[in-house]
Structures are given as structure tokens and as C-alpha cells.
Amino acid sequence: MSKVADALQPRIGEELALSDWLLIDQARIDAFAACTGDFQWIHVDRERASAGPFGGTIAHGFLTLSLLPGLTSEAWAGGLGIEAMLNYGLDRVRFLSPVRAGARIRNRLRLASVEPKGAGRTLIGFENTMEIEGETRPAMIAQTLAMAFG
Numbered sequence: 001m002s003k004v005a006d007a008l009q010p011r012i013g014e015e016l017a018l019s020d021w022l023l024i025d026q027a028r029i030d031a032f033a034a035c036t037g038d039f040q041w042i043h044v045d046r047e048r049a050s051a052g053p054f055g056g057t058i059a060h061g062f063l064t065l066s067l068l069p070g071l072t073s074e075a076w077a078g079g080l081g082i083e084a085m086l087n088y089g090l091d092r093v094r095f096l097s098p099v100r101a102g103a104r105i106r107n108r109l110r111l112a113s114v115e116p117k118g119a120g121r122t123l124i125g126f127e128n129t130m131e132i133e134g135e136t137r138p139a140m141i142a143q144t145l146a147m148a149f150g
Helices: 003-011 026-036 046-050 061-066 068-072
Strands: 015-018 022-024 084-095 103-118 121-132 140-149
Touching: 003 103, 003 121, 022 026, 026 061, 061 068, 061 084, 061 140, 068 103, 068 121, 084 121
Parallel strands: none
Antiparallel strands: 015 103, 022 103, 084 140, 103 121, 121 140
């Protein structure tokens, strides 16, 4: 096994990190729409969205998903000898609740799996729960994979 796999194996099932809260304001939603070309009214048209099903604009689901790396940012990985870590993929993503403009979200990161791949590589599986401040149902649950080198 690799030193990373050796260090992580006993931590499977453990919560590794809880990010700080992050404000999802309309400016961030609009910037994401501009980057992706997704200008659906539920995200960017404040007037029309105010009469829609959520009473205002909501973040794109993929905006919420794209924030995972920044919200966890390897803060949990200190002392494990990880030289680099790359996104490897997604196993499952579910968007459970809308994130309204002006809401704050945070990510709760749990270690789901550790698989040594040889040559100093370790495939790490995470369960990410994107919480919305003041709400019991999360915005999203995503099972992500990362390849760690070290």
C-alpha cells in the first residue's frame, strides 16, 4: 500500500472536514450563468423568478457541485504526505433542495473509500453533503473520487 492509503484506511467512514459557510449571492449565480451560458430564468431573472416556484432565483445545481473543491480545499489532508490530488470523477450526485440566492452553504466531507492503485497513487472516495444554513434537508449529496499522489 501507499503511505497515503495506510494513513487513510483506518479513517474510512470518518468526517474529515466541515467547511466554512459560503454566501451564494446573485452576483455569483450570474457569473456562473455567464461562464456556462445557462441563463435559465429561474437563475437570473429576479422578477420572473419571484413569481416562480421558489419565490426568487436559485443557484444552478452545477454551481453548487462546482464549489466542492474550494469548500474542502485539502484542509483535511495535512500530514498525510499527499503531493497532489486530482479530480477523478463522480459516482453519484443528487440535488435535493434548491439553494436560494442569498443563502449560505457549507460542505460536510466524509471519507467513503480508499483504494491503493500502485506507483504511489491512491483512489479516494468521498461523500459530500452540501448543507444550507437553517434548513434540515441538504442542497446536494455527491459521491466524488480523487486520485492522490504521494
